[in-house]
Amino acid sequence: MFNPRLTKDPLEKRLKLRRLRVMSGFSPDLFREKAVAVGSHLNLIYFWDKKWFYVAMLVGTLMLQLPLPDGLSQEGLVVLTMSVVATILFVTEPVPLPTVALMIICAQVLLLGIDSTNVAKSLMTDSVLFIMGSLMLAVAVVKQKLDKRIAWWLVRITGTRTSRICFGISVTSGLLASFIGEHTVAAMMLPVGITLITLTSDDPKKVRNLAAVLLLSIAYGCSIAGIGTPSGGARNAIMIGYWKEFFFDPTNSETYRFIIDYMKWMMFAYPIFLLQLPFVTFILFKTFRPEYQDMSRAVVKLRAQVEKEGAMKRADWMAIFLFFLILIGWITVSSNIGMGTVAVLGASAFLIAGLVRWEDINSGVNWGVVLLYAAAISLGVEMKNSGAALWVAEHFLALLAPLGADEGFGLWAAVSVLTTIVTNTMSNGAAVAVLGPIVLKVAVAAQESPIIIGFITAISSAFAYLTVVGTPACTIVYASGYLKTTDFLNVGWKMVLFSTILMLLIAMVYWPFLGV
Amino acid sequence: MSKITKTMTEQETRKDRFRILVSIDGSEEAYQSLRYAAKMGNGVDADIVLLYVRPIDQGLRSGGLQVRIARENMLDWGLELPGIKYLKKGYEILLDMGAAGDDWHEHNYHSNVDGDPLGDNKIEYINKEGKVIVLKLKVATDIATGILEQWELGPYDLIILGASGRSRGIAKNLWNPAVAEKVATHAQCSVLVARELDIGHGHLICTDGSEKSLETVRKDAYLASRCECPVSIISVALDVESKEEAKTFVETARKELAAMDIEVVNAIACVGTPVDKIIDAGTDYSVIVLSDSGKKGLKRLLLGSVATKVLQEAYTSVMVVR
Numbered sequence: 054m055f056n057p058r059l060t061k062d063p064l065e066k067r068l069k070l071r072r073l074r075v076m077s078g079f080s081p082d083l084f085r086e087k088a089v090a091v092g093s094h095l096n097l098i099y100f101w102d103k104k105w106f107y108v109a110m111l112v113g114t115l116m117l118q119l120p121l122p123d124g125l126s127q128e129g130l131v132v133l134t135m136s137v138v139a140t141i142l143f144v145t146e147p148v149p150l151p152t153v154a155l156m157i158i159c160a161q162v163l164l165l166g167i168d169s170t171n172v173a174k175s176l177m178t179d180s181v182l183f184i185m186g187s188l189m190l191a192v193a194v195v196k197q198k199l200d201k202r203i204a205w206w207l208v209r210i211t212g213t214r215t216s217r218i219c220f221g222i223s224v225t226s227g228l229l230a231s232f233i234g235e236h237t238v239a240a241m242m243l244p245v246g247i248t249l250i251t252l253t254s255d256d257p258k259k260v261r262n263l264a265a266v267l268l269l270s271i272a273y274g275c276s277i278a279g280i281g282t283p284s285g286g287a288r289n290a291i292m293i294g295y296w297k298e299f300f301f302d303p304t305n306s307e308t309y310r311f312i313i314d315y316m317k318w319m320m321f322a323y324p325i326f327l328l329q330l331p332f333v334t335f336i337l338f339k340t341f342r343p344e345y346q347d348m349s350r351a352v353v354k355l356r357a358q359v360e361k362e363g364a365m366k367r368a369d370w371m372a373i374f375l376f377f378l379i380l381i382g383w384i385t386v387s388s389n390i391g392m393g394t395v396a397v398l399g400a401s402a403f404l405i406a407g408l409v410r411w412e413d414i415n416s417g418v419n420w421g422v423v424l425l426y427a428a429a430i431s432l433g434v435e436m437k438n439s440g441a442a443l444w445v446a447e448h449f450l451a452l453l454a455p456l457g458a459d460e461g462f463g464l465w466a467a468v469s470v471l472t473t474i475v476t477n478t479m480s481n482g483a484a485v486a487v488l489g490p491i492v493l494k495v496a497v498a499a500q501e502s503p504i505i506i507g508f509i510t511a512i513s514s515a516f517a518y519l520t521v522v523g524t525p526a527c528t529i530v531y532a533s534g535y536l537k538t539t540d541f542l543n544v545g546w547k548m549v550l551f552s553t554i555l556m557l558l559i560a561m562v563y564w565p566f567l568g569v
Numbered sequence: 570m571s572k573i574t575k576t577m578t579e580q581e582t583r584k585d586r587f588r589i590l591v592s593i594d595g596s597e598e599a600y601q602s603l604r605y606a607a608k609m610g611n612g613v614d615a616d617i618v619l620l621y622v623r624p625i626d627q628g629l630r631s632g633g634l635q636v637r638i639a640r641e642n643m644l645d646w647g648l649e650l651p652g653i654k655y656l657k658k659g660y661e662i663l664l665d666m667g668a669a670g671d672d673w674h675e676h677n678y679h680s681n682v683d684g685d686p687l688g689d690n691k692i693e694y695i696n697k698e699g700k701v702i703v704l705k706l707k708v709a710t711d712i713a714t715g716i717l718e719q720w721e722l723g724p725y726d727l728i729i730l731g732a733s734g735r736s737r738g739i740a741k742n743l744w745n746p747a748v749a750e751k752v753a754t755h756a757q758c759s760v761l762v763a764r765e766l767d768i769g770h771g772h773l774i775c776t777d778g779s780e781k782s783l784e785t786v787r788k789d790a791y792l793a794s795r796c797e798c799p800v801s802i803i804s805v806a807l808d809v810e811s812k813e814e815a816k817t818f819v820e821t822a823r824k825e826l827a828a829m830d831i832e833v834v835n836a837i838a839c840v841g842t843p844v845d846k847i848i849d850a851g852t853d854y855s856v857i858v859l860s861d862s863g864k865k866g867l868k869r870l871l872l873g874s875v876a877t878k879v880l881q882e883a884y885t886s887v888m889v890v891r
Contacts, residue, residue, distance in 0.1 A: 069830070070612060070795060074587070076829055077791035188633045195638050198645070236632040240639035244646035257595065257654060287632065422633030480632065525632030532636045533643070534623070534651020 105145035113138040122444075129441035131164050135432060136441070140487060143479045151421030154428035161435065175434060176427040179391040180294035184287045184482070185423045186396025190379070191237035192417035193403035197372040200241040201359040203229075207245070208356060213349040219266055220334040222246065223274035227330055230274070231281030231323070232380055236525035238278075242271045247533050248358070252351035257535065263343040264535040265544075273333045273518060273548060275526035279481075280512045281326040283318045283392055284383050287426060287482035290392060292511040293318070295489045298434055300503060310569075311504070314388035320567060321508055325559050332551055340544040368408060375402050422482075429486035436490040446494035460499050465509055465560055468492050469553055472513035477523050481514040488514075504569045505560060516552050518545035587615040587795065588723060592716055592730035594621070595655040602729045602763035602886075603659050607668040609727070609796040616701040617668070618725070619659045621652035622715030625682070625708050640687065650687060656704040660694075669694060669702050682708045713751035720756055727792065728752060729761045732886075753880055753889050759788070761888040762880055766855060771799035771834060772888075773854040775847055775875075778804070778818035785860035785890040786822045790831050792888075800826065801835035803850050805843040812840050844878045851879075856886045 100107075116134040121127060135157060142153045161172045203225060211221035222242065230238040246267045254260045279286035283293055293313050300311040379399035387395050403409050436442040453459045458467040472492075476484040488510055496506035517523025521531045521538055530536065591606045593599045603619065610617045663669040673694040682688040691705040709715030716728060732749050753760040772793045776782040786802070793800045802822045806815035815838040823833050839846055851857040859876040880887045 070614070070791070073791040073794055073829060077787040077789075184633065191634045192638055195634075195642060198642075200642065200646075234632070234634075236634040240634060240642055243639050244643045244648060247643060247648050248646055251648065255654075417635050417638045419633045419635050482632070525634065528632075529634075529636060529639045532624075532639060532651075 103147045105141065106147040109138045109141040109145075109147075112141065124447070125444045126440055128165060128439040129444055131160075132432070132435050132439045133441040133445065135160050135164070136436060136487065139429075139432065140479075143483055143487070149421070151424050154421070154424045157428040157432050161431070165435070165439075167435075172431070175431040178294055178298075178427075178430060179393040180287075180290040180430060181423065181427045182391070182393025183284075183290040183396050184393075184426050185418075186393055186398075186400050187234055187284060187287075188418045188423070189400035189414050190396060190403070191234055191240075192414045193400060193409040194233055194237050194372070194376065195240045195417075196409045196413055197369065199369065199372065200245060201362050202365065202369070203241070204245040204248075204355060205359045205362075208352050213347055213352045215263065215266070215343050215346055215348050216334065216338060218249070218348060218352070219270040219337065220331070222267065222270045223330055223333050226271050226274035227278035227281075227326060230278040230526070231285050231326060232383075233376070234284065234286060234525075235275035235279040236529060239271060239275045239526035239529040242275075243268070243530055243533060245355075246271050246530070247535070248355055249348065249351050250535065252354045253345055253348055260344060262341040263345055265341045265540050266337045266343045268530045268533060268536055269337055269341075269540070269544060270334065272524070272526040272530040273337070274330070276515055276518065276524045277329045277333065277552070278326050279524070279526075280515045281319065281323045282383075283313075283315055283387075284396070286515070288485035288511050288514050289318065291426065291430060291482060291485045292489060292507050293392075294430065295433065295493060296503065296507055299437060299490070299493050312388065313504070315384045315392075321564065322512060324563065325512065325556055328555060328559075329552060333548070336547050336551065337544060340547065341540075371406055372403075372408055375399065375406065375408070378402070426482055426486060429483055433486050433490045437494070442490040442494040443498065445491050446498050449491065449495055450498055460501065462557070462561065464495070464499055464501060465505070465557060466553075468495065468506055469509050469513040469557065472510045473516045473549060473553065476514040476517045477519045480522070481517055481524060484514045485511055502569045505564060508564075509556065509560060512556050513553070516549045518548040518552075520545075585614070587612070588618065588725040588727075589615065590618045590620055590716070590719060590723065590725040590728045591659075592622070592712075592728070593619050593652075593655050593659050594712075594731065595652075595658075596731055598731040598763060598765070599655075600659065600662055602731060602761070602766045603662055604666065605761075605763070605766050605768055605796070606727075606729050607663055607666050608768055609792065611668060612795070613696075613698040613700045615795070616703070617663070618703040618705060618719070618723075619656055620705045620707060620716065620719055621656050622707050622709050622712045623650065623652050624712075625710055644687075650690075650706060652706050656706060660702070660704055663702060670696060672696075673702070711748075713748045713755075716748075716752050717755055720758060723758075725758050727759045727761060728756055729763060732762045732764045750877065750880060754877065757891065759792070759888060759890045761856065761886060763886045764884065766886045768796065768798070768855065770853065770855040771801060772856050772858050773801050773803055773847075773851055774822065774858040775843075775860075775879075776802060776804050776818050776822045778814070778821065779860075782818075782860045783822065783825055785858065786825050787829065788890050789858045789888070790826055790829050792890075794831060798855065799834045800831060801837065801854065802826075802833055803837040803839070803847060805846045806838065806840045807843070809840055812838060815839070843875050844882065847875070847879055848883050851883055851885050851887075854885060856888050857883055858888045858890060861889050861891045 113134050116137065117131065121130060139153055139157055142148065143150065158172060158176070161167050162169045207221050207225055208218070211217040226238050226242050250260050250264045250267060253263060257264070280289065283289045296311045296313060300308055302308045379395060382395040382398065383392060404411060450459045453464065453467050457463050472484060472488055475488055492506050492510045493503050496503040515524065519542055521527050521541055527541060587610060589606045589610045591603050593603065606617055660669065664671070673696045676693045678691045678693065680689045689705070689707050691703055694702045705719065707715050707719060709718060716730065720728065730749055730752060749762045753762060772789055774786050774789050776786055790800065802819050804815040804818040806812045819836045819838050823836055826833055837850060847857060857879060859879060861876060876889050880889065
């Protein structure tokens, strides 16, 4: 293929181009001068990139100057300002997100005058411990390389039809994710999905729709499952923490119903996940219409690939055994010793058994997230203590009253829509941490059950199907490079609509039987 | 220390070479602009760098579990990073066109990037005469930043990238510029934003008589003669009275080109709104060539320029020359 004509020019032409280069001002020295010129307006670009940070600070300063509104204490105004500023920063991300957490901690001491030891204490709760422990567990579980085993079982059961494979992937991802968290399962199942795609065709263009269906089956399968059990996601643990913090009073036996344990949560939320499952595959197939209806070639190759792994090893059995032990721990004893304790216990068990190295855990967990949730929850509790949450809740209700949405079903729908909007712009855990105190106070002010409103918020926070950043599972499958951001939008709105309707139906028809 | 001197001398030798950076994203548009780049960079004194920018794998968005865990798992299954396929396809296109050869030397490089397990990777192909073709897989927070960072490593004479769709409204562009606009605004070298870039129809250079635009004329003369494209000139007068003035601008530019031994195909002087006239006239050409506005800093940010508007609204490819 070597074509000398293009790489060896006649000398004459070469000289002419050379002369033109000098004449036209592409002279060598220009580069240096220009490199200096970059510096002079680099500052401005730097400033512009961080514009939202300055906007947030400006909004904060202005809010603090406002005259005190009726019914809000000075403390409440400060906390409210902090929440607004933090929300702007969460959504626009001009600075690394853990910075926001650090700022919240500092502001609590500097602006609210709370003793720094007390602020530090408010950072660690069982919910935060749970988030930390389950992230460590997530790394440990992914590192067991059980994904090849799972893939093997999967294709044996589903056969070779694309629709059945996709449904199988959603079910497997979902069932696993409902217990060990969506990010864990998304990281495990992603290679299975991509392997199936690349084995079908090498050209990404020929398998665009197939890739979308397969990968989104993983992402949405994981996302809808995250609500199933308290250990499915950080947001669930945060909501459980809020219920306890807001309403539980050890001296009053009436308030014991606000302690939601593992089984109780599952009774509320698991049916929603199970009902959603078949619709995920249906909606994805209606939207993307994959190029291949049958994937026998890919499946045969995948089978050959995973069979190389050989029989299950002792370490594999050990990992599965530990996994079930943790699960049993969550179901049976977590209401006594806390979900966080069980998660941390599980992580230690994996480390003690030598199934995972600390270095892997250390580099696999983004500790900034732990910090972020800690600060967000601490701010949420402060929202309650200062009365800011109640004040916002009352105004929110007054706003909804003309629409007839200040009570009953209308209020449920309004809370769900609000949560869906917020969760699509920031991570779902942060959405629950920010909105939780407000919606729980809304429930109190509207004389609705805080449990129902809390569940609606926690479950709606999973409806972040629209954006890549909405849920961990979406972010992880997006890293494959096969999906476009518009793919999430195209199918996501259908998922949001369907999920919202399903949840509200369940809330209306099924939850009353559970006695709330 | 030795590493710094090495890169210094490397950059020193690069100055004499014509270096093109082509951003590849797997779209047909990108491959079409690669073909154009191959034609423009066909001499032995030209290097072509194919760049694919991959978003950095970060864990804040993935719920605290680092994406690297998923990535390591994928590599464990023997799966490639995204982008490698696109770069390879680009290289095959160059091979087909004869712009690269099978007998070139191949070098692989890897550099670490904070926060990403795999970092930047590049494959460099060099022929006996020193012509270089590079496939680079780069990690960056976003695509525009990646392209601009790559320029700093260069430097390059020309960046070619696909347009990100037509006009999305001024407010939106100012607040959150699309990749092409961001690169065209911030890059320190000429930027060609490709829209159905074909080779045949020549360059249309815009001039307003300023020294800056004459510099553009001279520079584009060089670029156009690299791809052996015919050159035309346009100057737009705001009102009828100054039409004569526009004519003289065109004439000056023509003389400038004549001095460089280049023939002008069409010389247009017309009256109207510059942006609209340039866009209308531009439909007959492959590329509209404009100079970067003289505005600096905040003024540029707020007022924009003819160049930016044409860039956003034109139907053909647009090149901003610096």
